[in-house]
Amino acid sequence: MDALVIGAQIMPPQDAIIRQLQQLAASSLGLALTGDELDAMSRLDEYAGVDSLAILIFVHAVEKHFSVKLDSDALTRQSINNLPNLASLLARRLKSEC
Amino acid sequence: MCVLPVSVAFLLGDALAAVAPWFLGTHRKRLTAKLVKAFPNDAAMVRRICSQYFRKAIVRFFDDLLVARMMRNGGLKNVKLVHLENLTDTLSAGHGAVLMTGHFFAGRVAKRYLTSIGFPSMTLRQPDPVSRWAGLLGRNFLQRRYTKLLGDVIGEEISTTDPECSLKMLARLRTAGMVTIHADVALSQQVSVRQFLGRERKHSIGYLQLAWVAGAPVVPIHCRGSARGLVIEFDPPLDPTKWADRESFVRDATDWMWERLENHVRRTPEQWDLWMRW
Numbered sequence: 001m002d003a004l005v006i007g008a009q010i011m012p013p014q015d016a017i018i019r020q021l022q023q024l025a026a027s028s029l030g031l032a033l034t035g036d037e038l039d040a041m042s043r044l045d046e047y048a049g050v051d052s053l054a055i056l057i058f059v060h061a062v063e064k065h066f067s068v069k070l071d072s073d074a075l076t077r078q079s080i081n082n083l084p085n086l087a088s089l090l091a092r093r094l095k096s097e098c
Numbered sequence: 099m100c101v102l103p104v105s106v107a108f109l110l111g112d113a114l115a116a117v118a119p120w121f122l123g124t125h126r127k128r129l130t131a132k133l134v135k136a137f138p139n140d141a142a143m144v145r146r147i148c149s150q151y152f153r154k155a156i157v158r159f160f161d162d163l164l165v166a167r168m169m170r171n172g173g174l175k176n177v178k179l180v181h182l183e184n185l186t187d188t189l190s191a192g193h194g195a196v197l198m199t200g201h202f203f204a205g206r207v208a209k210r211y212l213t214s215i216g217f218p219s220m221t222l223r224q225p226d227p228v229s230r231w232a233g234l235l236g237r238n239f240l241q242r243r244y245t246k247l248l249g250d251v252i253g254e255e256i257s258t259t260d261p262e263c264s265l266k267m268l269a270r271l272r273t274a275g276m277v278t279i280h281a282d283v284a285l286s287q288q289v290s291v292r293q294f295l296g297r298e299r300k301h302s303i304g305y306l307q308l309a310w311v312a313g314a315p316v317v318p319i320h321c322r323g324s325a326r327g328l329v330i331e332f333d334p335p336l337d338p339t340k341w342a343d344r345e346s347f348v349r350d351a352t353d354w355m356w357e358r359l360e361n362h363v364r365r366t367p368e369q370w371d372l373w374m375r376w
Binding site: 052053055056057059060072075076080 | 261263264266269286288307311344
């Protein structure tokens with residue numbers, strides 16, 4: 001998979017996906033974060049109110065955004081909570097679908 | 099109880115169910131007060147429900163004790179499935195199904211029966227619900243044993259305290275499976291508050307988000323009777339894929355859910371377990 005273009009920046013896919021996941025998490029979970037706070041986000045369970053149902057909403061947002069359906073074995077809190085892990089999972093998935 | 103033949107054990111249960119209500123004066127008063135709010139202009143109905151409720155509760159207790167043996171001895175004999183096509187047609191679409199029900203006495207036996215005929219479902223359940231009936235001995239000893247027994251009766255269950263419960267239910271639906279939700283209690287943090295049977299109540303709506311994300315239709319089921327005469331009725335499903343967005347689906351489905359649940363309870367009020375748990 002080639003680098004992704006986000007705004008004016010060209011990023012390696014993994015970083016680009018993490019950036020998109022951070023933005024999706026903030027919007028779908030209703031987290032009011034500054035730019036720096038958003039950049040620092042790596043785990044969802046560090047934020048208050050991110051419960052089992054909120055994770056579900058986030059999964060839906062991710063699947064819709066990337067046009068993929070996560071496999072059943074990827075639907076674990078450990079996979080979803082950790083944004084770098086989720087990004088690498090998505091990167092592999094997107095690469096296999098290219 | 100394990101050594102008695104099932105038929106004898108049920109006879110004992112029937113005898114107990116016939117006399118026990120007369121020794122439950124305080125509980126009868128509490129129940130009557132709640133029923134009057136739900137049926138304010140129907141004293142005869144209140145008396146009828148009140149006299150049947152405790153009998154049905156005791157019969158259910160014996161069902162819980164004996165249903166496993168009944169299943170081993172050839173299964174339940176007297177079962178009527180009404181509009182099963184509402185479930186089979188839903189499952190044939192391949193998106194799974196969310197079975198939405200209330201706390202009816204026949205619910206556990208119904209789930210056990212459905213599993214035995216090829217419709218297993220994962221039930222979302224509180225791990226150790228608080229019982230106002232139980233005293234110190236009950237809470238610390240009997241209720242724990244009873245909760246374990248219920249787990250054995252219910253079979254596949256998932257705890258509301260499991261941080262992955264929503265994801266596990268989603269995974270189940272994605273394999274075209276089923277999950278069962280008791281919507282007449284507030285099991286999730288997302289609830290809807292309305293007047294229900296004459297009182298303000300909270301009902302869960304988190305499962306509607308699950309149905310939306312999975313694209314799984316919600317099928318209301320109404321379970322009546324007991325292990326010796328069971329009726330399971332499947333209502334027409336509500337298909338979330340017919341809505342354009344999650345918010346409008348959850349809003350419309352919430353109205354629909356309240357209406358379905360109240361309809362079920364009013365049809366068989368003496369079989370709704372939660373009167374005493376309000």
